Amino acid sequence: MALRGAIVVDTEKCKGCSVCVVNCPTNTIALAKEVNSKGYNYAYMANPESCTGCTNCATVCPDTCITVYRVKV
Amino acid sequence: MDIKDIIKPENKVYSKSPVLLDNVMHYCPGCSHGTVHKLIAEVIEEMGIQEKTIGISPVGCSVFAYNYVDIDWQQAAHGRAPALATATKRLFPDKYVFTYQGDGDLASIGTAEIMHACNRGENIVVIFINNAIYGMTGGQMAPTTLMGMKTATSPNGRREDIHGKPLKITELIAQLEGTCYVTRQSVQSVASARKTKRAIRKAFENSALKKGTSFVEVVSSCNSGWKLSPVKANEWMVENMFPNYPLGDLKDI
Amino acid sequence: MVKQKINMAEYILMKGNEAIAISAIRNGCDGYFGYPITPQSEVMETLMAEEPWDSTGMVVLQAESETSSINMLYGGASCGKRVMTSSSSPGISLMAEGLSYLAGAELPCLVVNVVRGGPGLGTIQPGQGDYFQACKGGGHGDYKMIVLAPNSAQEMYDFVDLGFELAFKYRNPALILSDGVIGQMMEKVELRPMKPRWTEEEIIKMSPWATTGKTPDRKQNVLTSLALDAAVHEALNHRLIEKYKQMEEEDVRFENYLCEDADHMIVAYGSMARVCENTVDLARKEGIKLGLLRPITLFPYPTKEIQRLVPQLKTIMSVELSAGQMVEDIRLAVNGKIPVNFYGRLGGIVPSPEEVLEAFKKEINK
Numbered sequence: 001m002a003l004r005g006a007i008v009v010d011t012e013k014c015k016g017c018s019v020c021v022v023n024c025p026t027n028t029i030a031l032a033k034e035v036n037s038k039g040y041n042y043a044y045m046a047n048p049e050s051c052t053g054c055t056n057c058a059t060v061c062p063d064t065c066i067t068v069y070r071v072k073v
Numbered sequence: 074m075d076i077k078d079i080i081k082p083e084n085k086v087y088s089k090s091p092v093l094l095d096n097v098m099h100y101c102p103g104c105s106h107g108t109v110h111k112l113i114a115e116v117i118e119e120m121g122i123q124e125k126t127i128g129i130s131p132v133g134c135s136v137f138a139y140n141y142v143d144i145d146w147q148q149a150a151h152g153r154a155p156a157l158a159t160a161t162k163r164l165f166p167d168k169y170v171f172t173y174q175g176d177g178d179l180a181s182i183g184t185a186e187i188m189h190a191c192n193r194g195e196n197i198v199v200i201f202i203n204n205a206i207y208g209m210t211g212g213q214m215a216p217t218t219l220m221g222m223k224t225a226t227s228p229n230g231r232r233e234d235i236h237g238k239p240l241k242i243t244e245l246i247a248q249l250e251g252t253c254y255v256t257r258q259s260v261q262s263v264a265s266a267r268k269t270k271r272a273i274r275k276a277f278e279n280s281a282l283k284k285g286t287s288f289v290e291v292v293s294s295c296n297s298g299w300k301l302s303p304v305k306a307n308e309w310m311v312e313n314m315f316p317n318y319p320l321g322d323l324k325d326i
Numbered sequence: 327m328v329k330q331k332i333n334m335a336e337y338i339l340m341k342g343n344e345a346i347a348i349s350a351i352r353n354g355c356d357g358y359f360g361y362p363i364t365p366q367s368e369v370m371e372t373l374m375a376e377e378p379w380d381s382t383g384m385v386v387l388q389a390e391s392e393t394s395s396i397n398m399l400y401g402g403a404s405c406g407k408r409v410m411t412s413s414s415s416p417g418i419s420l421m422a423e424g425l426s427y428l429a430g431a432e433l434p435c436l437v438v439n440v441v442r443g444g445p446g447l448g449t450i451q452p453g454q455g456d457y458f459q460a461c462k463g464g465g466h467g468d469y470k471m472i473v474l475a476p477n478s479a480q481e482m483y484d485f486v487d488l489g490f491e492l493a494f495k496y497r498n499p500a501l502i503l504s505d506g507v508i509g510q511m512m513e514k515v516e517l518r519p520m521k522p523r524w525t526e527e528e529i530i531k532m533s534p535w536a537t538t539g540k541t542p543d544r545k546q547n548v549l550t551s552l553a554l555d556a557a558v559h560e561a562l563n564h565r566l567i568e569k570y571k572q573m574e575e576e577d578v579r580f581e582n583y584l585c586e587d588a589d590h591m592i593v594a595y596g597s598m599a600r601v602c603e604n605t606v607d608l609a610r611k612e613g614i615k616l617g618l619l620r621p622i623t624l625f626p627y628p629t630k631e632i633q634r635l636v637p638q639l640k641t642i643m644s645v646e647l648s649a650g651q652m653v654e655d656i657r658l659a660v661n662g663k664i665p666v667n668f669y670g671r672l673g674g675i676v677p678s679p680e681e682v683l684e685a686f687k688k689e690i691n692k
Contacts, residue, residue, distance in 0.1 A: 005086075006079040017103030017303040023263055040102065048076055055087040056263040062107030063098055068087035069079045124539045129401070130550075139548045145537035147404040148550030149397065150427045156394040157401030161537070163385045164357055164407045165526075168539060186397070189390035 005053020005070045007045055013065035014042035020057035020066060026050040029057055090114040092123055096140045103303020105293030106134060108260040109202060110141050112270040113171075116277055117144065126169040127161055129154040131178040134208040138173050152183020155190035158197045169280055171198035177207045180216040180242040187246070194251025194285035198276040201243070201288065203318060204295040212298035216240035219317055224298070239317060243290045247323040253285035255324040259292045259315075261307040284326075292318050337516050342482040343509040346412060346438055346502070347372035349486035350384070354521040355436075356407035357385040359398035361417060364450045365506040366440035369412040382523055392417040396424030396437070403433035404549045406529040406536030408490050412438035414506075415456050416447060418464070425499055426465030429566070430551025434493035436486065437471075438502040440509035443647075443674050451674015452506030452597060457651035460503045461625045468563055470570045472500040472577070473624040475595040479513035481622075487521070492577060494533075496569050503624060505647065507597035507676060570626070579622035580631055584610065588617030590690060591635060593656055594645040595621050597676065602645050604679035605686070616686070624652070632659040643667040643686055647676065665689075 007029070014036065020043050021029045030046035043066070045051060053070025092114035100106045117126050123144055130138040132151035139146035149157045154172035162170040179187050179201050190197065206224055207213040214224040214231060217239050221230040231239075247255040254276060258269040269291055276287030292314050296306035340348065347369045350358060360370040370388060378384035389395040395411045402409030413421065418439045428435055439460065443453035458464075460473045472492045474485045482504060489500040530538050540546045553559040581599075584606055585591055594602040599620040609616035619635070621628050632642070641664060644653035653668045660666050669685040671677050677685075 004074050004079055006076050008080060013097050015102035019103050019261070019303055019307070022304050022307075045076075053079075053084075053086055058087040059263050059266050060108060060260070062100065062102075062104055062111075064089045064093055064107070064111045066087070067085065067089070069081065069084040070086045071074070071079050071084050073074055124541050127405075127537045127539065136552060139546070139550070143540065143546055145540045145547045146549070147401060147537055148431070148548065148552060149400065150423055153393070153397035153400070153424070156389070156397035157404070159387070159394075160357060160359060160385075160398035160401035160409065161405055163387065164402050164405050164409075165538075185390050186394055189394065 002073050003052045003070055004073050005051040005068060006048060007051060007057060008067045008069070009043050010065035011036050011042040013063050014040060015063055016040035016042055017062065019060050019062065023056045023060045025054060025056060026052060090118045092118045092143050094141055094143045098141055099137060100134065101297045103294070103296050103306065105204065105260050105291065106202060108266060109200065109269070109291050109293070110138060112260070112266065112273055113200065114142050116270060116274045120274070120277060122169050122277070125167065126171070127165070129157045129161070129170070129172040131172070131174040133175040133178050135173055135175060135202065136209070152178050152181070153186055154178070155183065155186040155195070155197070155199070159190050159193070159195050162195055162197050169198070169277055171200060173200045174202070175208070176201070176203045176205060176215045176217040180240050188249070191246050191286045191288065192249045192251045196280050196283045197286055198280055199286065199288045200273070201290040202293050203290055204293040204298070205314065206295045206298040208295045208298050216242070219313060241318070243288065243323060246288050251285050252288055252324060253326050254279050254287040256288070256322045257290040257292060257318060257320050259310070259320060261294065261310060290318070292320065337514050339512055340479060340515050341368055341510060341512050342476070342479040342504060343368035343440065344372045345479045345483040345515045346486060347376065348517070349483040350410060351376060351378045351382055352517060352520050353487040353490065354382070354408055354523040355384055355410055355486070355490070356523055357387070357402045357409040358411065359387050359389050359395040359402070359409065360411050361389050361392045361395050361413065363414045363417045365442060365509050366412050366414050366438065369438065384523070392420040393424065396421035399435040400424060400428055400431070400433060403428060403435045404537045406533035406538065408524070410436035410438070410486070412440065414440045414442045415444050415453070418456065418459065422459070422465035425471065426467050426469060427551050428499045429469035429471065430467060431549045432497040433499070433549065434490070434497050435499050436489040436493055436502070437499060438504060441503065441505040443672065449674050450506065452647060452676065453672070453674060454505060454596060454598065454647035455649070455651065456503065457624065457646070457648060460501055461627070461655070469566060470625050472496065472498060472573060473503050474500065475503050475622060475624050476508055477596050477599050477620065478508065479511060479515050482508060483515050484518070487518070496573060498569065503596065505597050506674070574626040577623060578626045578628050578630070580628040581620040581622060582631065583618040583620065585617030585619055585635055587615055588638070589615040589640050590686070591617045591619055591639050591642050592645055592682070592686065593619045593621065593632070593642060593652070595624060595652065598645050598647055601677065601679055602682055605682040608679055608683050609686070627655050629655070629659040632656060636660055636663050639664055641665045641667060641690055643669060643689060645682055646670045648672070
């Protein structure tokens with residue numbers, strides 16, 4: 001049994017600090033090339049298939065802009 | 074499996090605590106304040122004490138903590154939060170009262186207030202954010218600024234002969250008999266953030282048990298003040314702040 | 327000693343400072359936070375000896391400084407509680423920051439200043455040199471305190487209740503401006519009926535703004551004086567100004583002694599007013615039509631009463647234990663229509679009625 005996860009980033013709240021990126025154990029997250037209305041490169045799932053829904057990113061996110069989902073497959 | 078099949082309400086494992094308000098935080102990207110605010114909100118939610126918790130916000134970057142954590146707040150004059158908390162807790166003994174203070178607020182201008190509140194053993198929680206700098210006023214030297222560290226008021230680095238050495242206030246606080254729990258934590262990693270959350274929870278629980286003052290220092294980064302990227306600032310903190318401010322419990326009785 | 331007696335409604339001989347303490351307990355005060363300083367230390371000493379935490383539940387705490395005391399008031403007042411402190415001049419200077427914050431956050435509290443001579447460490451003898459500090463600010467920013475000036479131990483007792491009433495009416499700090507004479511003098515004081523402390527339910531009803539804990543039926547309560555948005559901050563200041571205007575309309579208090587037929591009038595407050603009452607009697611015996619106006623509220627000031635009397639008066643003299651402070655408010659009220667003279671003593675010297683009369687005659691015969 002494996003875990004599959006996904007994150008939803010509130011891209012307007014995200015300030016692109018990258019703290020989630022370095023704390024992601026599966027290299028799922030990266031900063032987008034696009035920017036939000038404040039000009040920040042927001043976080044997104046660059047490798048969605050590798051997400052396990054571990055919640056590490058959300059735990060360290062200073063702006064609490066990540067929601068995490070997880071299923072057992 | 075399609076992402077759409079994962080992102081369903083029944084699969085949600087982490088979302089924003091309802092004790093956090095929806096306002097976008099004014100803090101700089103990567104600032105530790107936001108993470109600590111979140112942990113406090115989660116502890117309040119998990120303990121079910123939103124209706125019984127009163128926060129005291131300081132002067133400094135976190136003056137606006139009340140815009141983010143959905144509880145009743147008093148906003149104190151610079152350094153005086155422990156005095157407000159003292160009266161609030163004594164007049165409302167059944168409530169949970171905590172102060173949220175930075176290093177300039179707690180370790181410089183408010184030294185008398187924090188020392189005496191802790192020495193009296195007020196049944197309050199103190200959250201102490203130590204990022205070794207005055208963030209809001211533009212990055213001036215704080216009592217906890219490290220030797221050699223460059224700030225707006227020590228542009229060539231902190232010198233002992235001019236500025237004296239960093240103040241290890243938490244070590245002093247641990248000596249006071251009124252404190253029951255004195256700990257130093259951080260929030261740059263998942264493990265450290267989880268430890269900090271446990272420490273905050275324990276501090277609030279101590280308050281209900283009337284064991285005395287619980288003091289939680291969070292060694293934090295100020296990437297704007299330190300003039301580093303958020304990630305580099307956290308690395309610098311691990312390398313330079315932790316040797317001077319070692320993590321762990323200083324006291325737990 | 328008083329402890330045995332505080333539940334009896336009767337007359338008791340006590341110091342003005344003791345009257346403050348006993349009145350606080352009997353008028354439902356929730357908390358006193360103070361720091362020792364002469365000549366008012368009896369207030370906290372009396373409270374500690376009375377141990378009201380066992381009777382009414384009132385909290386009494388000796389703080390580490392006056393700075394801390396006033397900020398404890400900020401915390402207690404934020405909870406909608408009746409909280410107070412007392413101090414003397416240098417201690418009140420230390421509280422100036424906190425008073426400005428309390429006024430800015432619109433928090434009610436009661437502060438007692440048993441004034442001594444200044445500046446600096448000055449003297450422990452009585453003085454009235456803190457008039458400007460009390461009435462014109464003291465701390466930073468555009469704010470006012472309600473200032474009550476008692477002239478007897480009885481008024482020390484009564485103004486604790488009145489001070490709290492006005493403080494809560496306006497959500498504003500109230501200050502009792504006393505002095506070493508009134509604080510240390512022993513007099514007969516009538517103990518009024520006890521008033522209970524408010525319950526938490528009563529506080530929530532009366533002061534819905536207080537930090538009593540956020541319940542689902544309301545938004546969070548935040549007590550702050552900070553407003554970085556220019557328009558919001560200007561609106562806050564205008565609200566304060568409106569409040570001070572309302573005080574001037576509704577809560578001016580004064581005592582008019584033989585002014586209705588007077589040719590000349592002395593204006594004096596607190597201990598000096600007691601001396602000047604005798605001066606008026608002496609003058610009347612000599613056929614001089616002298617009257618006394620005693621402002622009881624120094625802010626709001628009895629400007630309109632002075633203006634009402636000006637047309638019949640030849641001169642006014644302000645008599646103060648200061649270098650001349652209240653005299654400025656009299657001159658503002660009179661606006662140059664008649665001469666406003668001044669007689670003041672310093673260093674803790676309280677002039678006799680005869681000395682005041684002599685000074686008065688010297689001025690009108692100039």
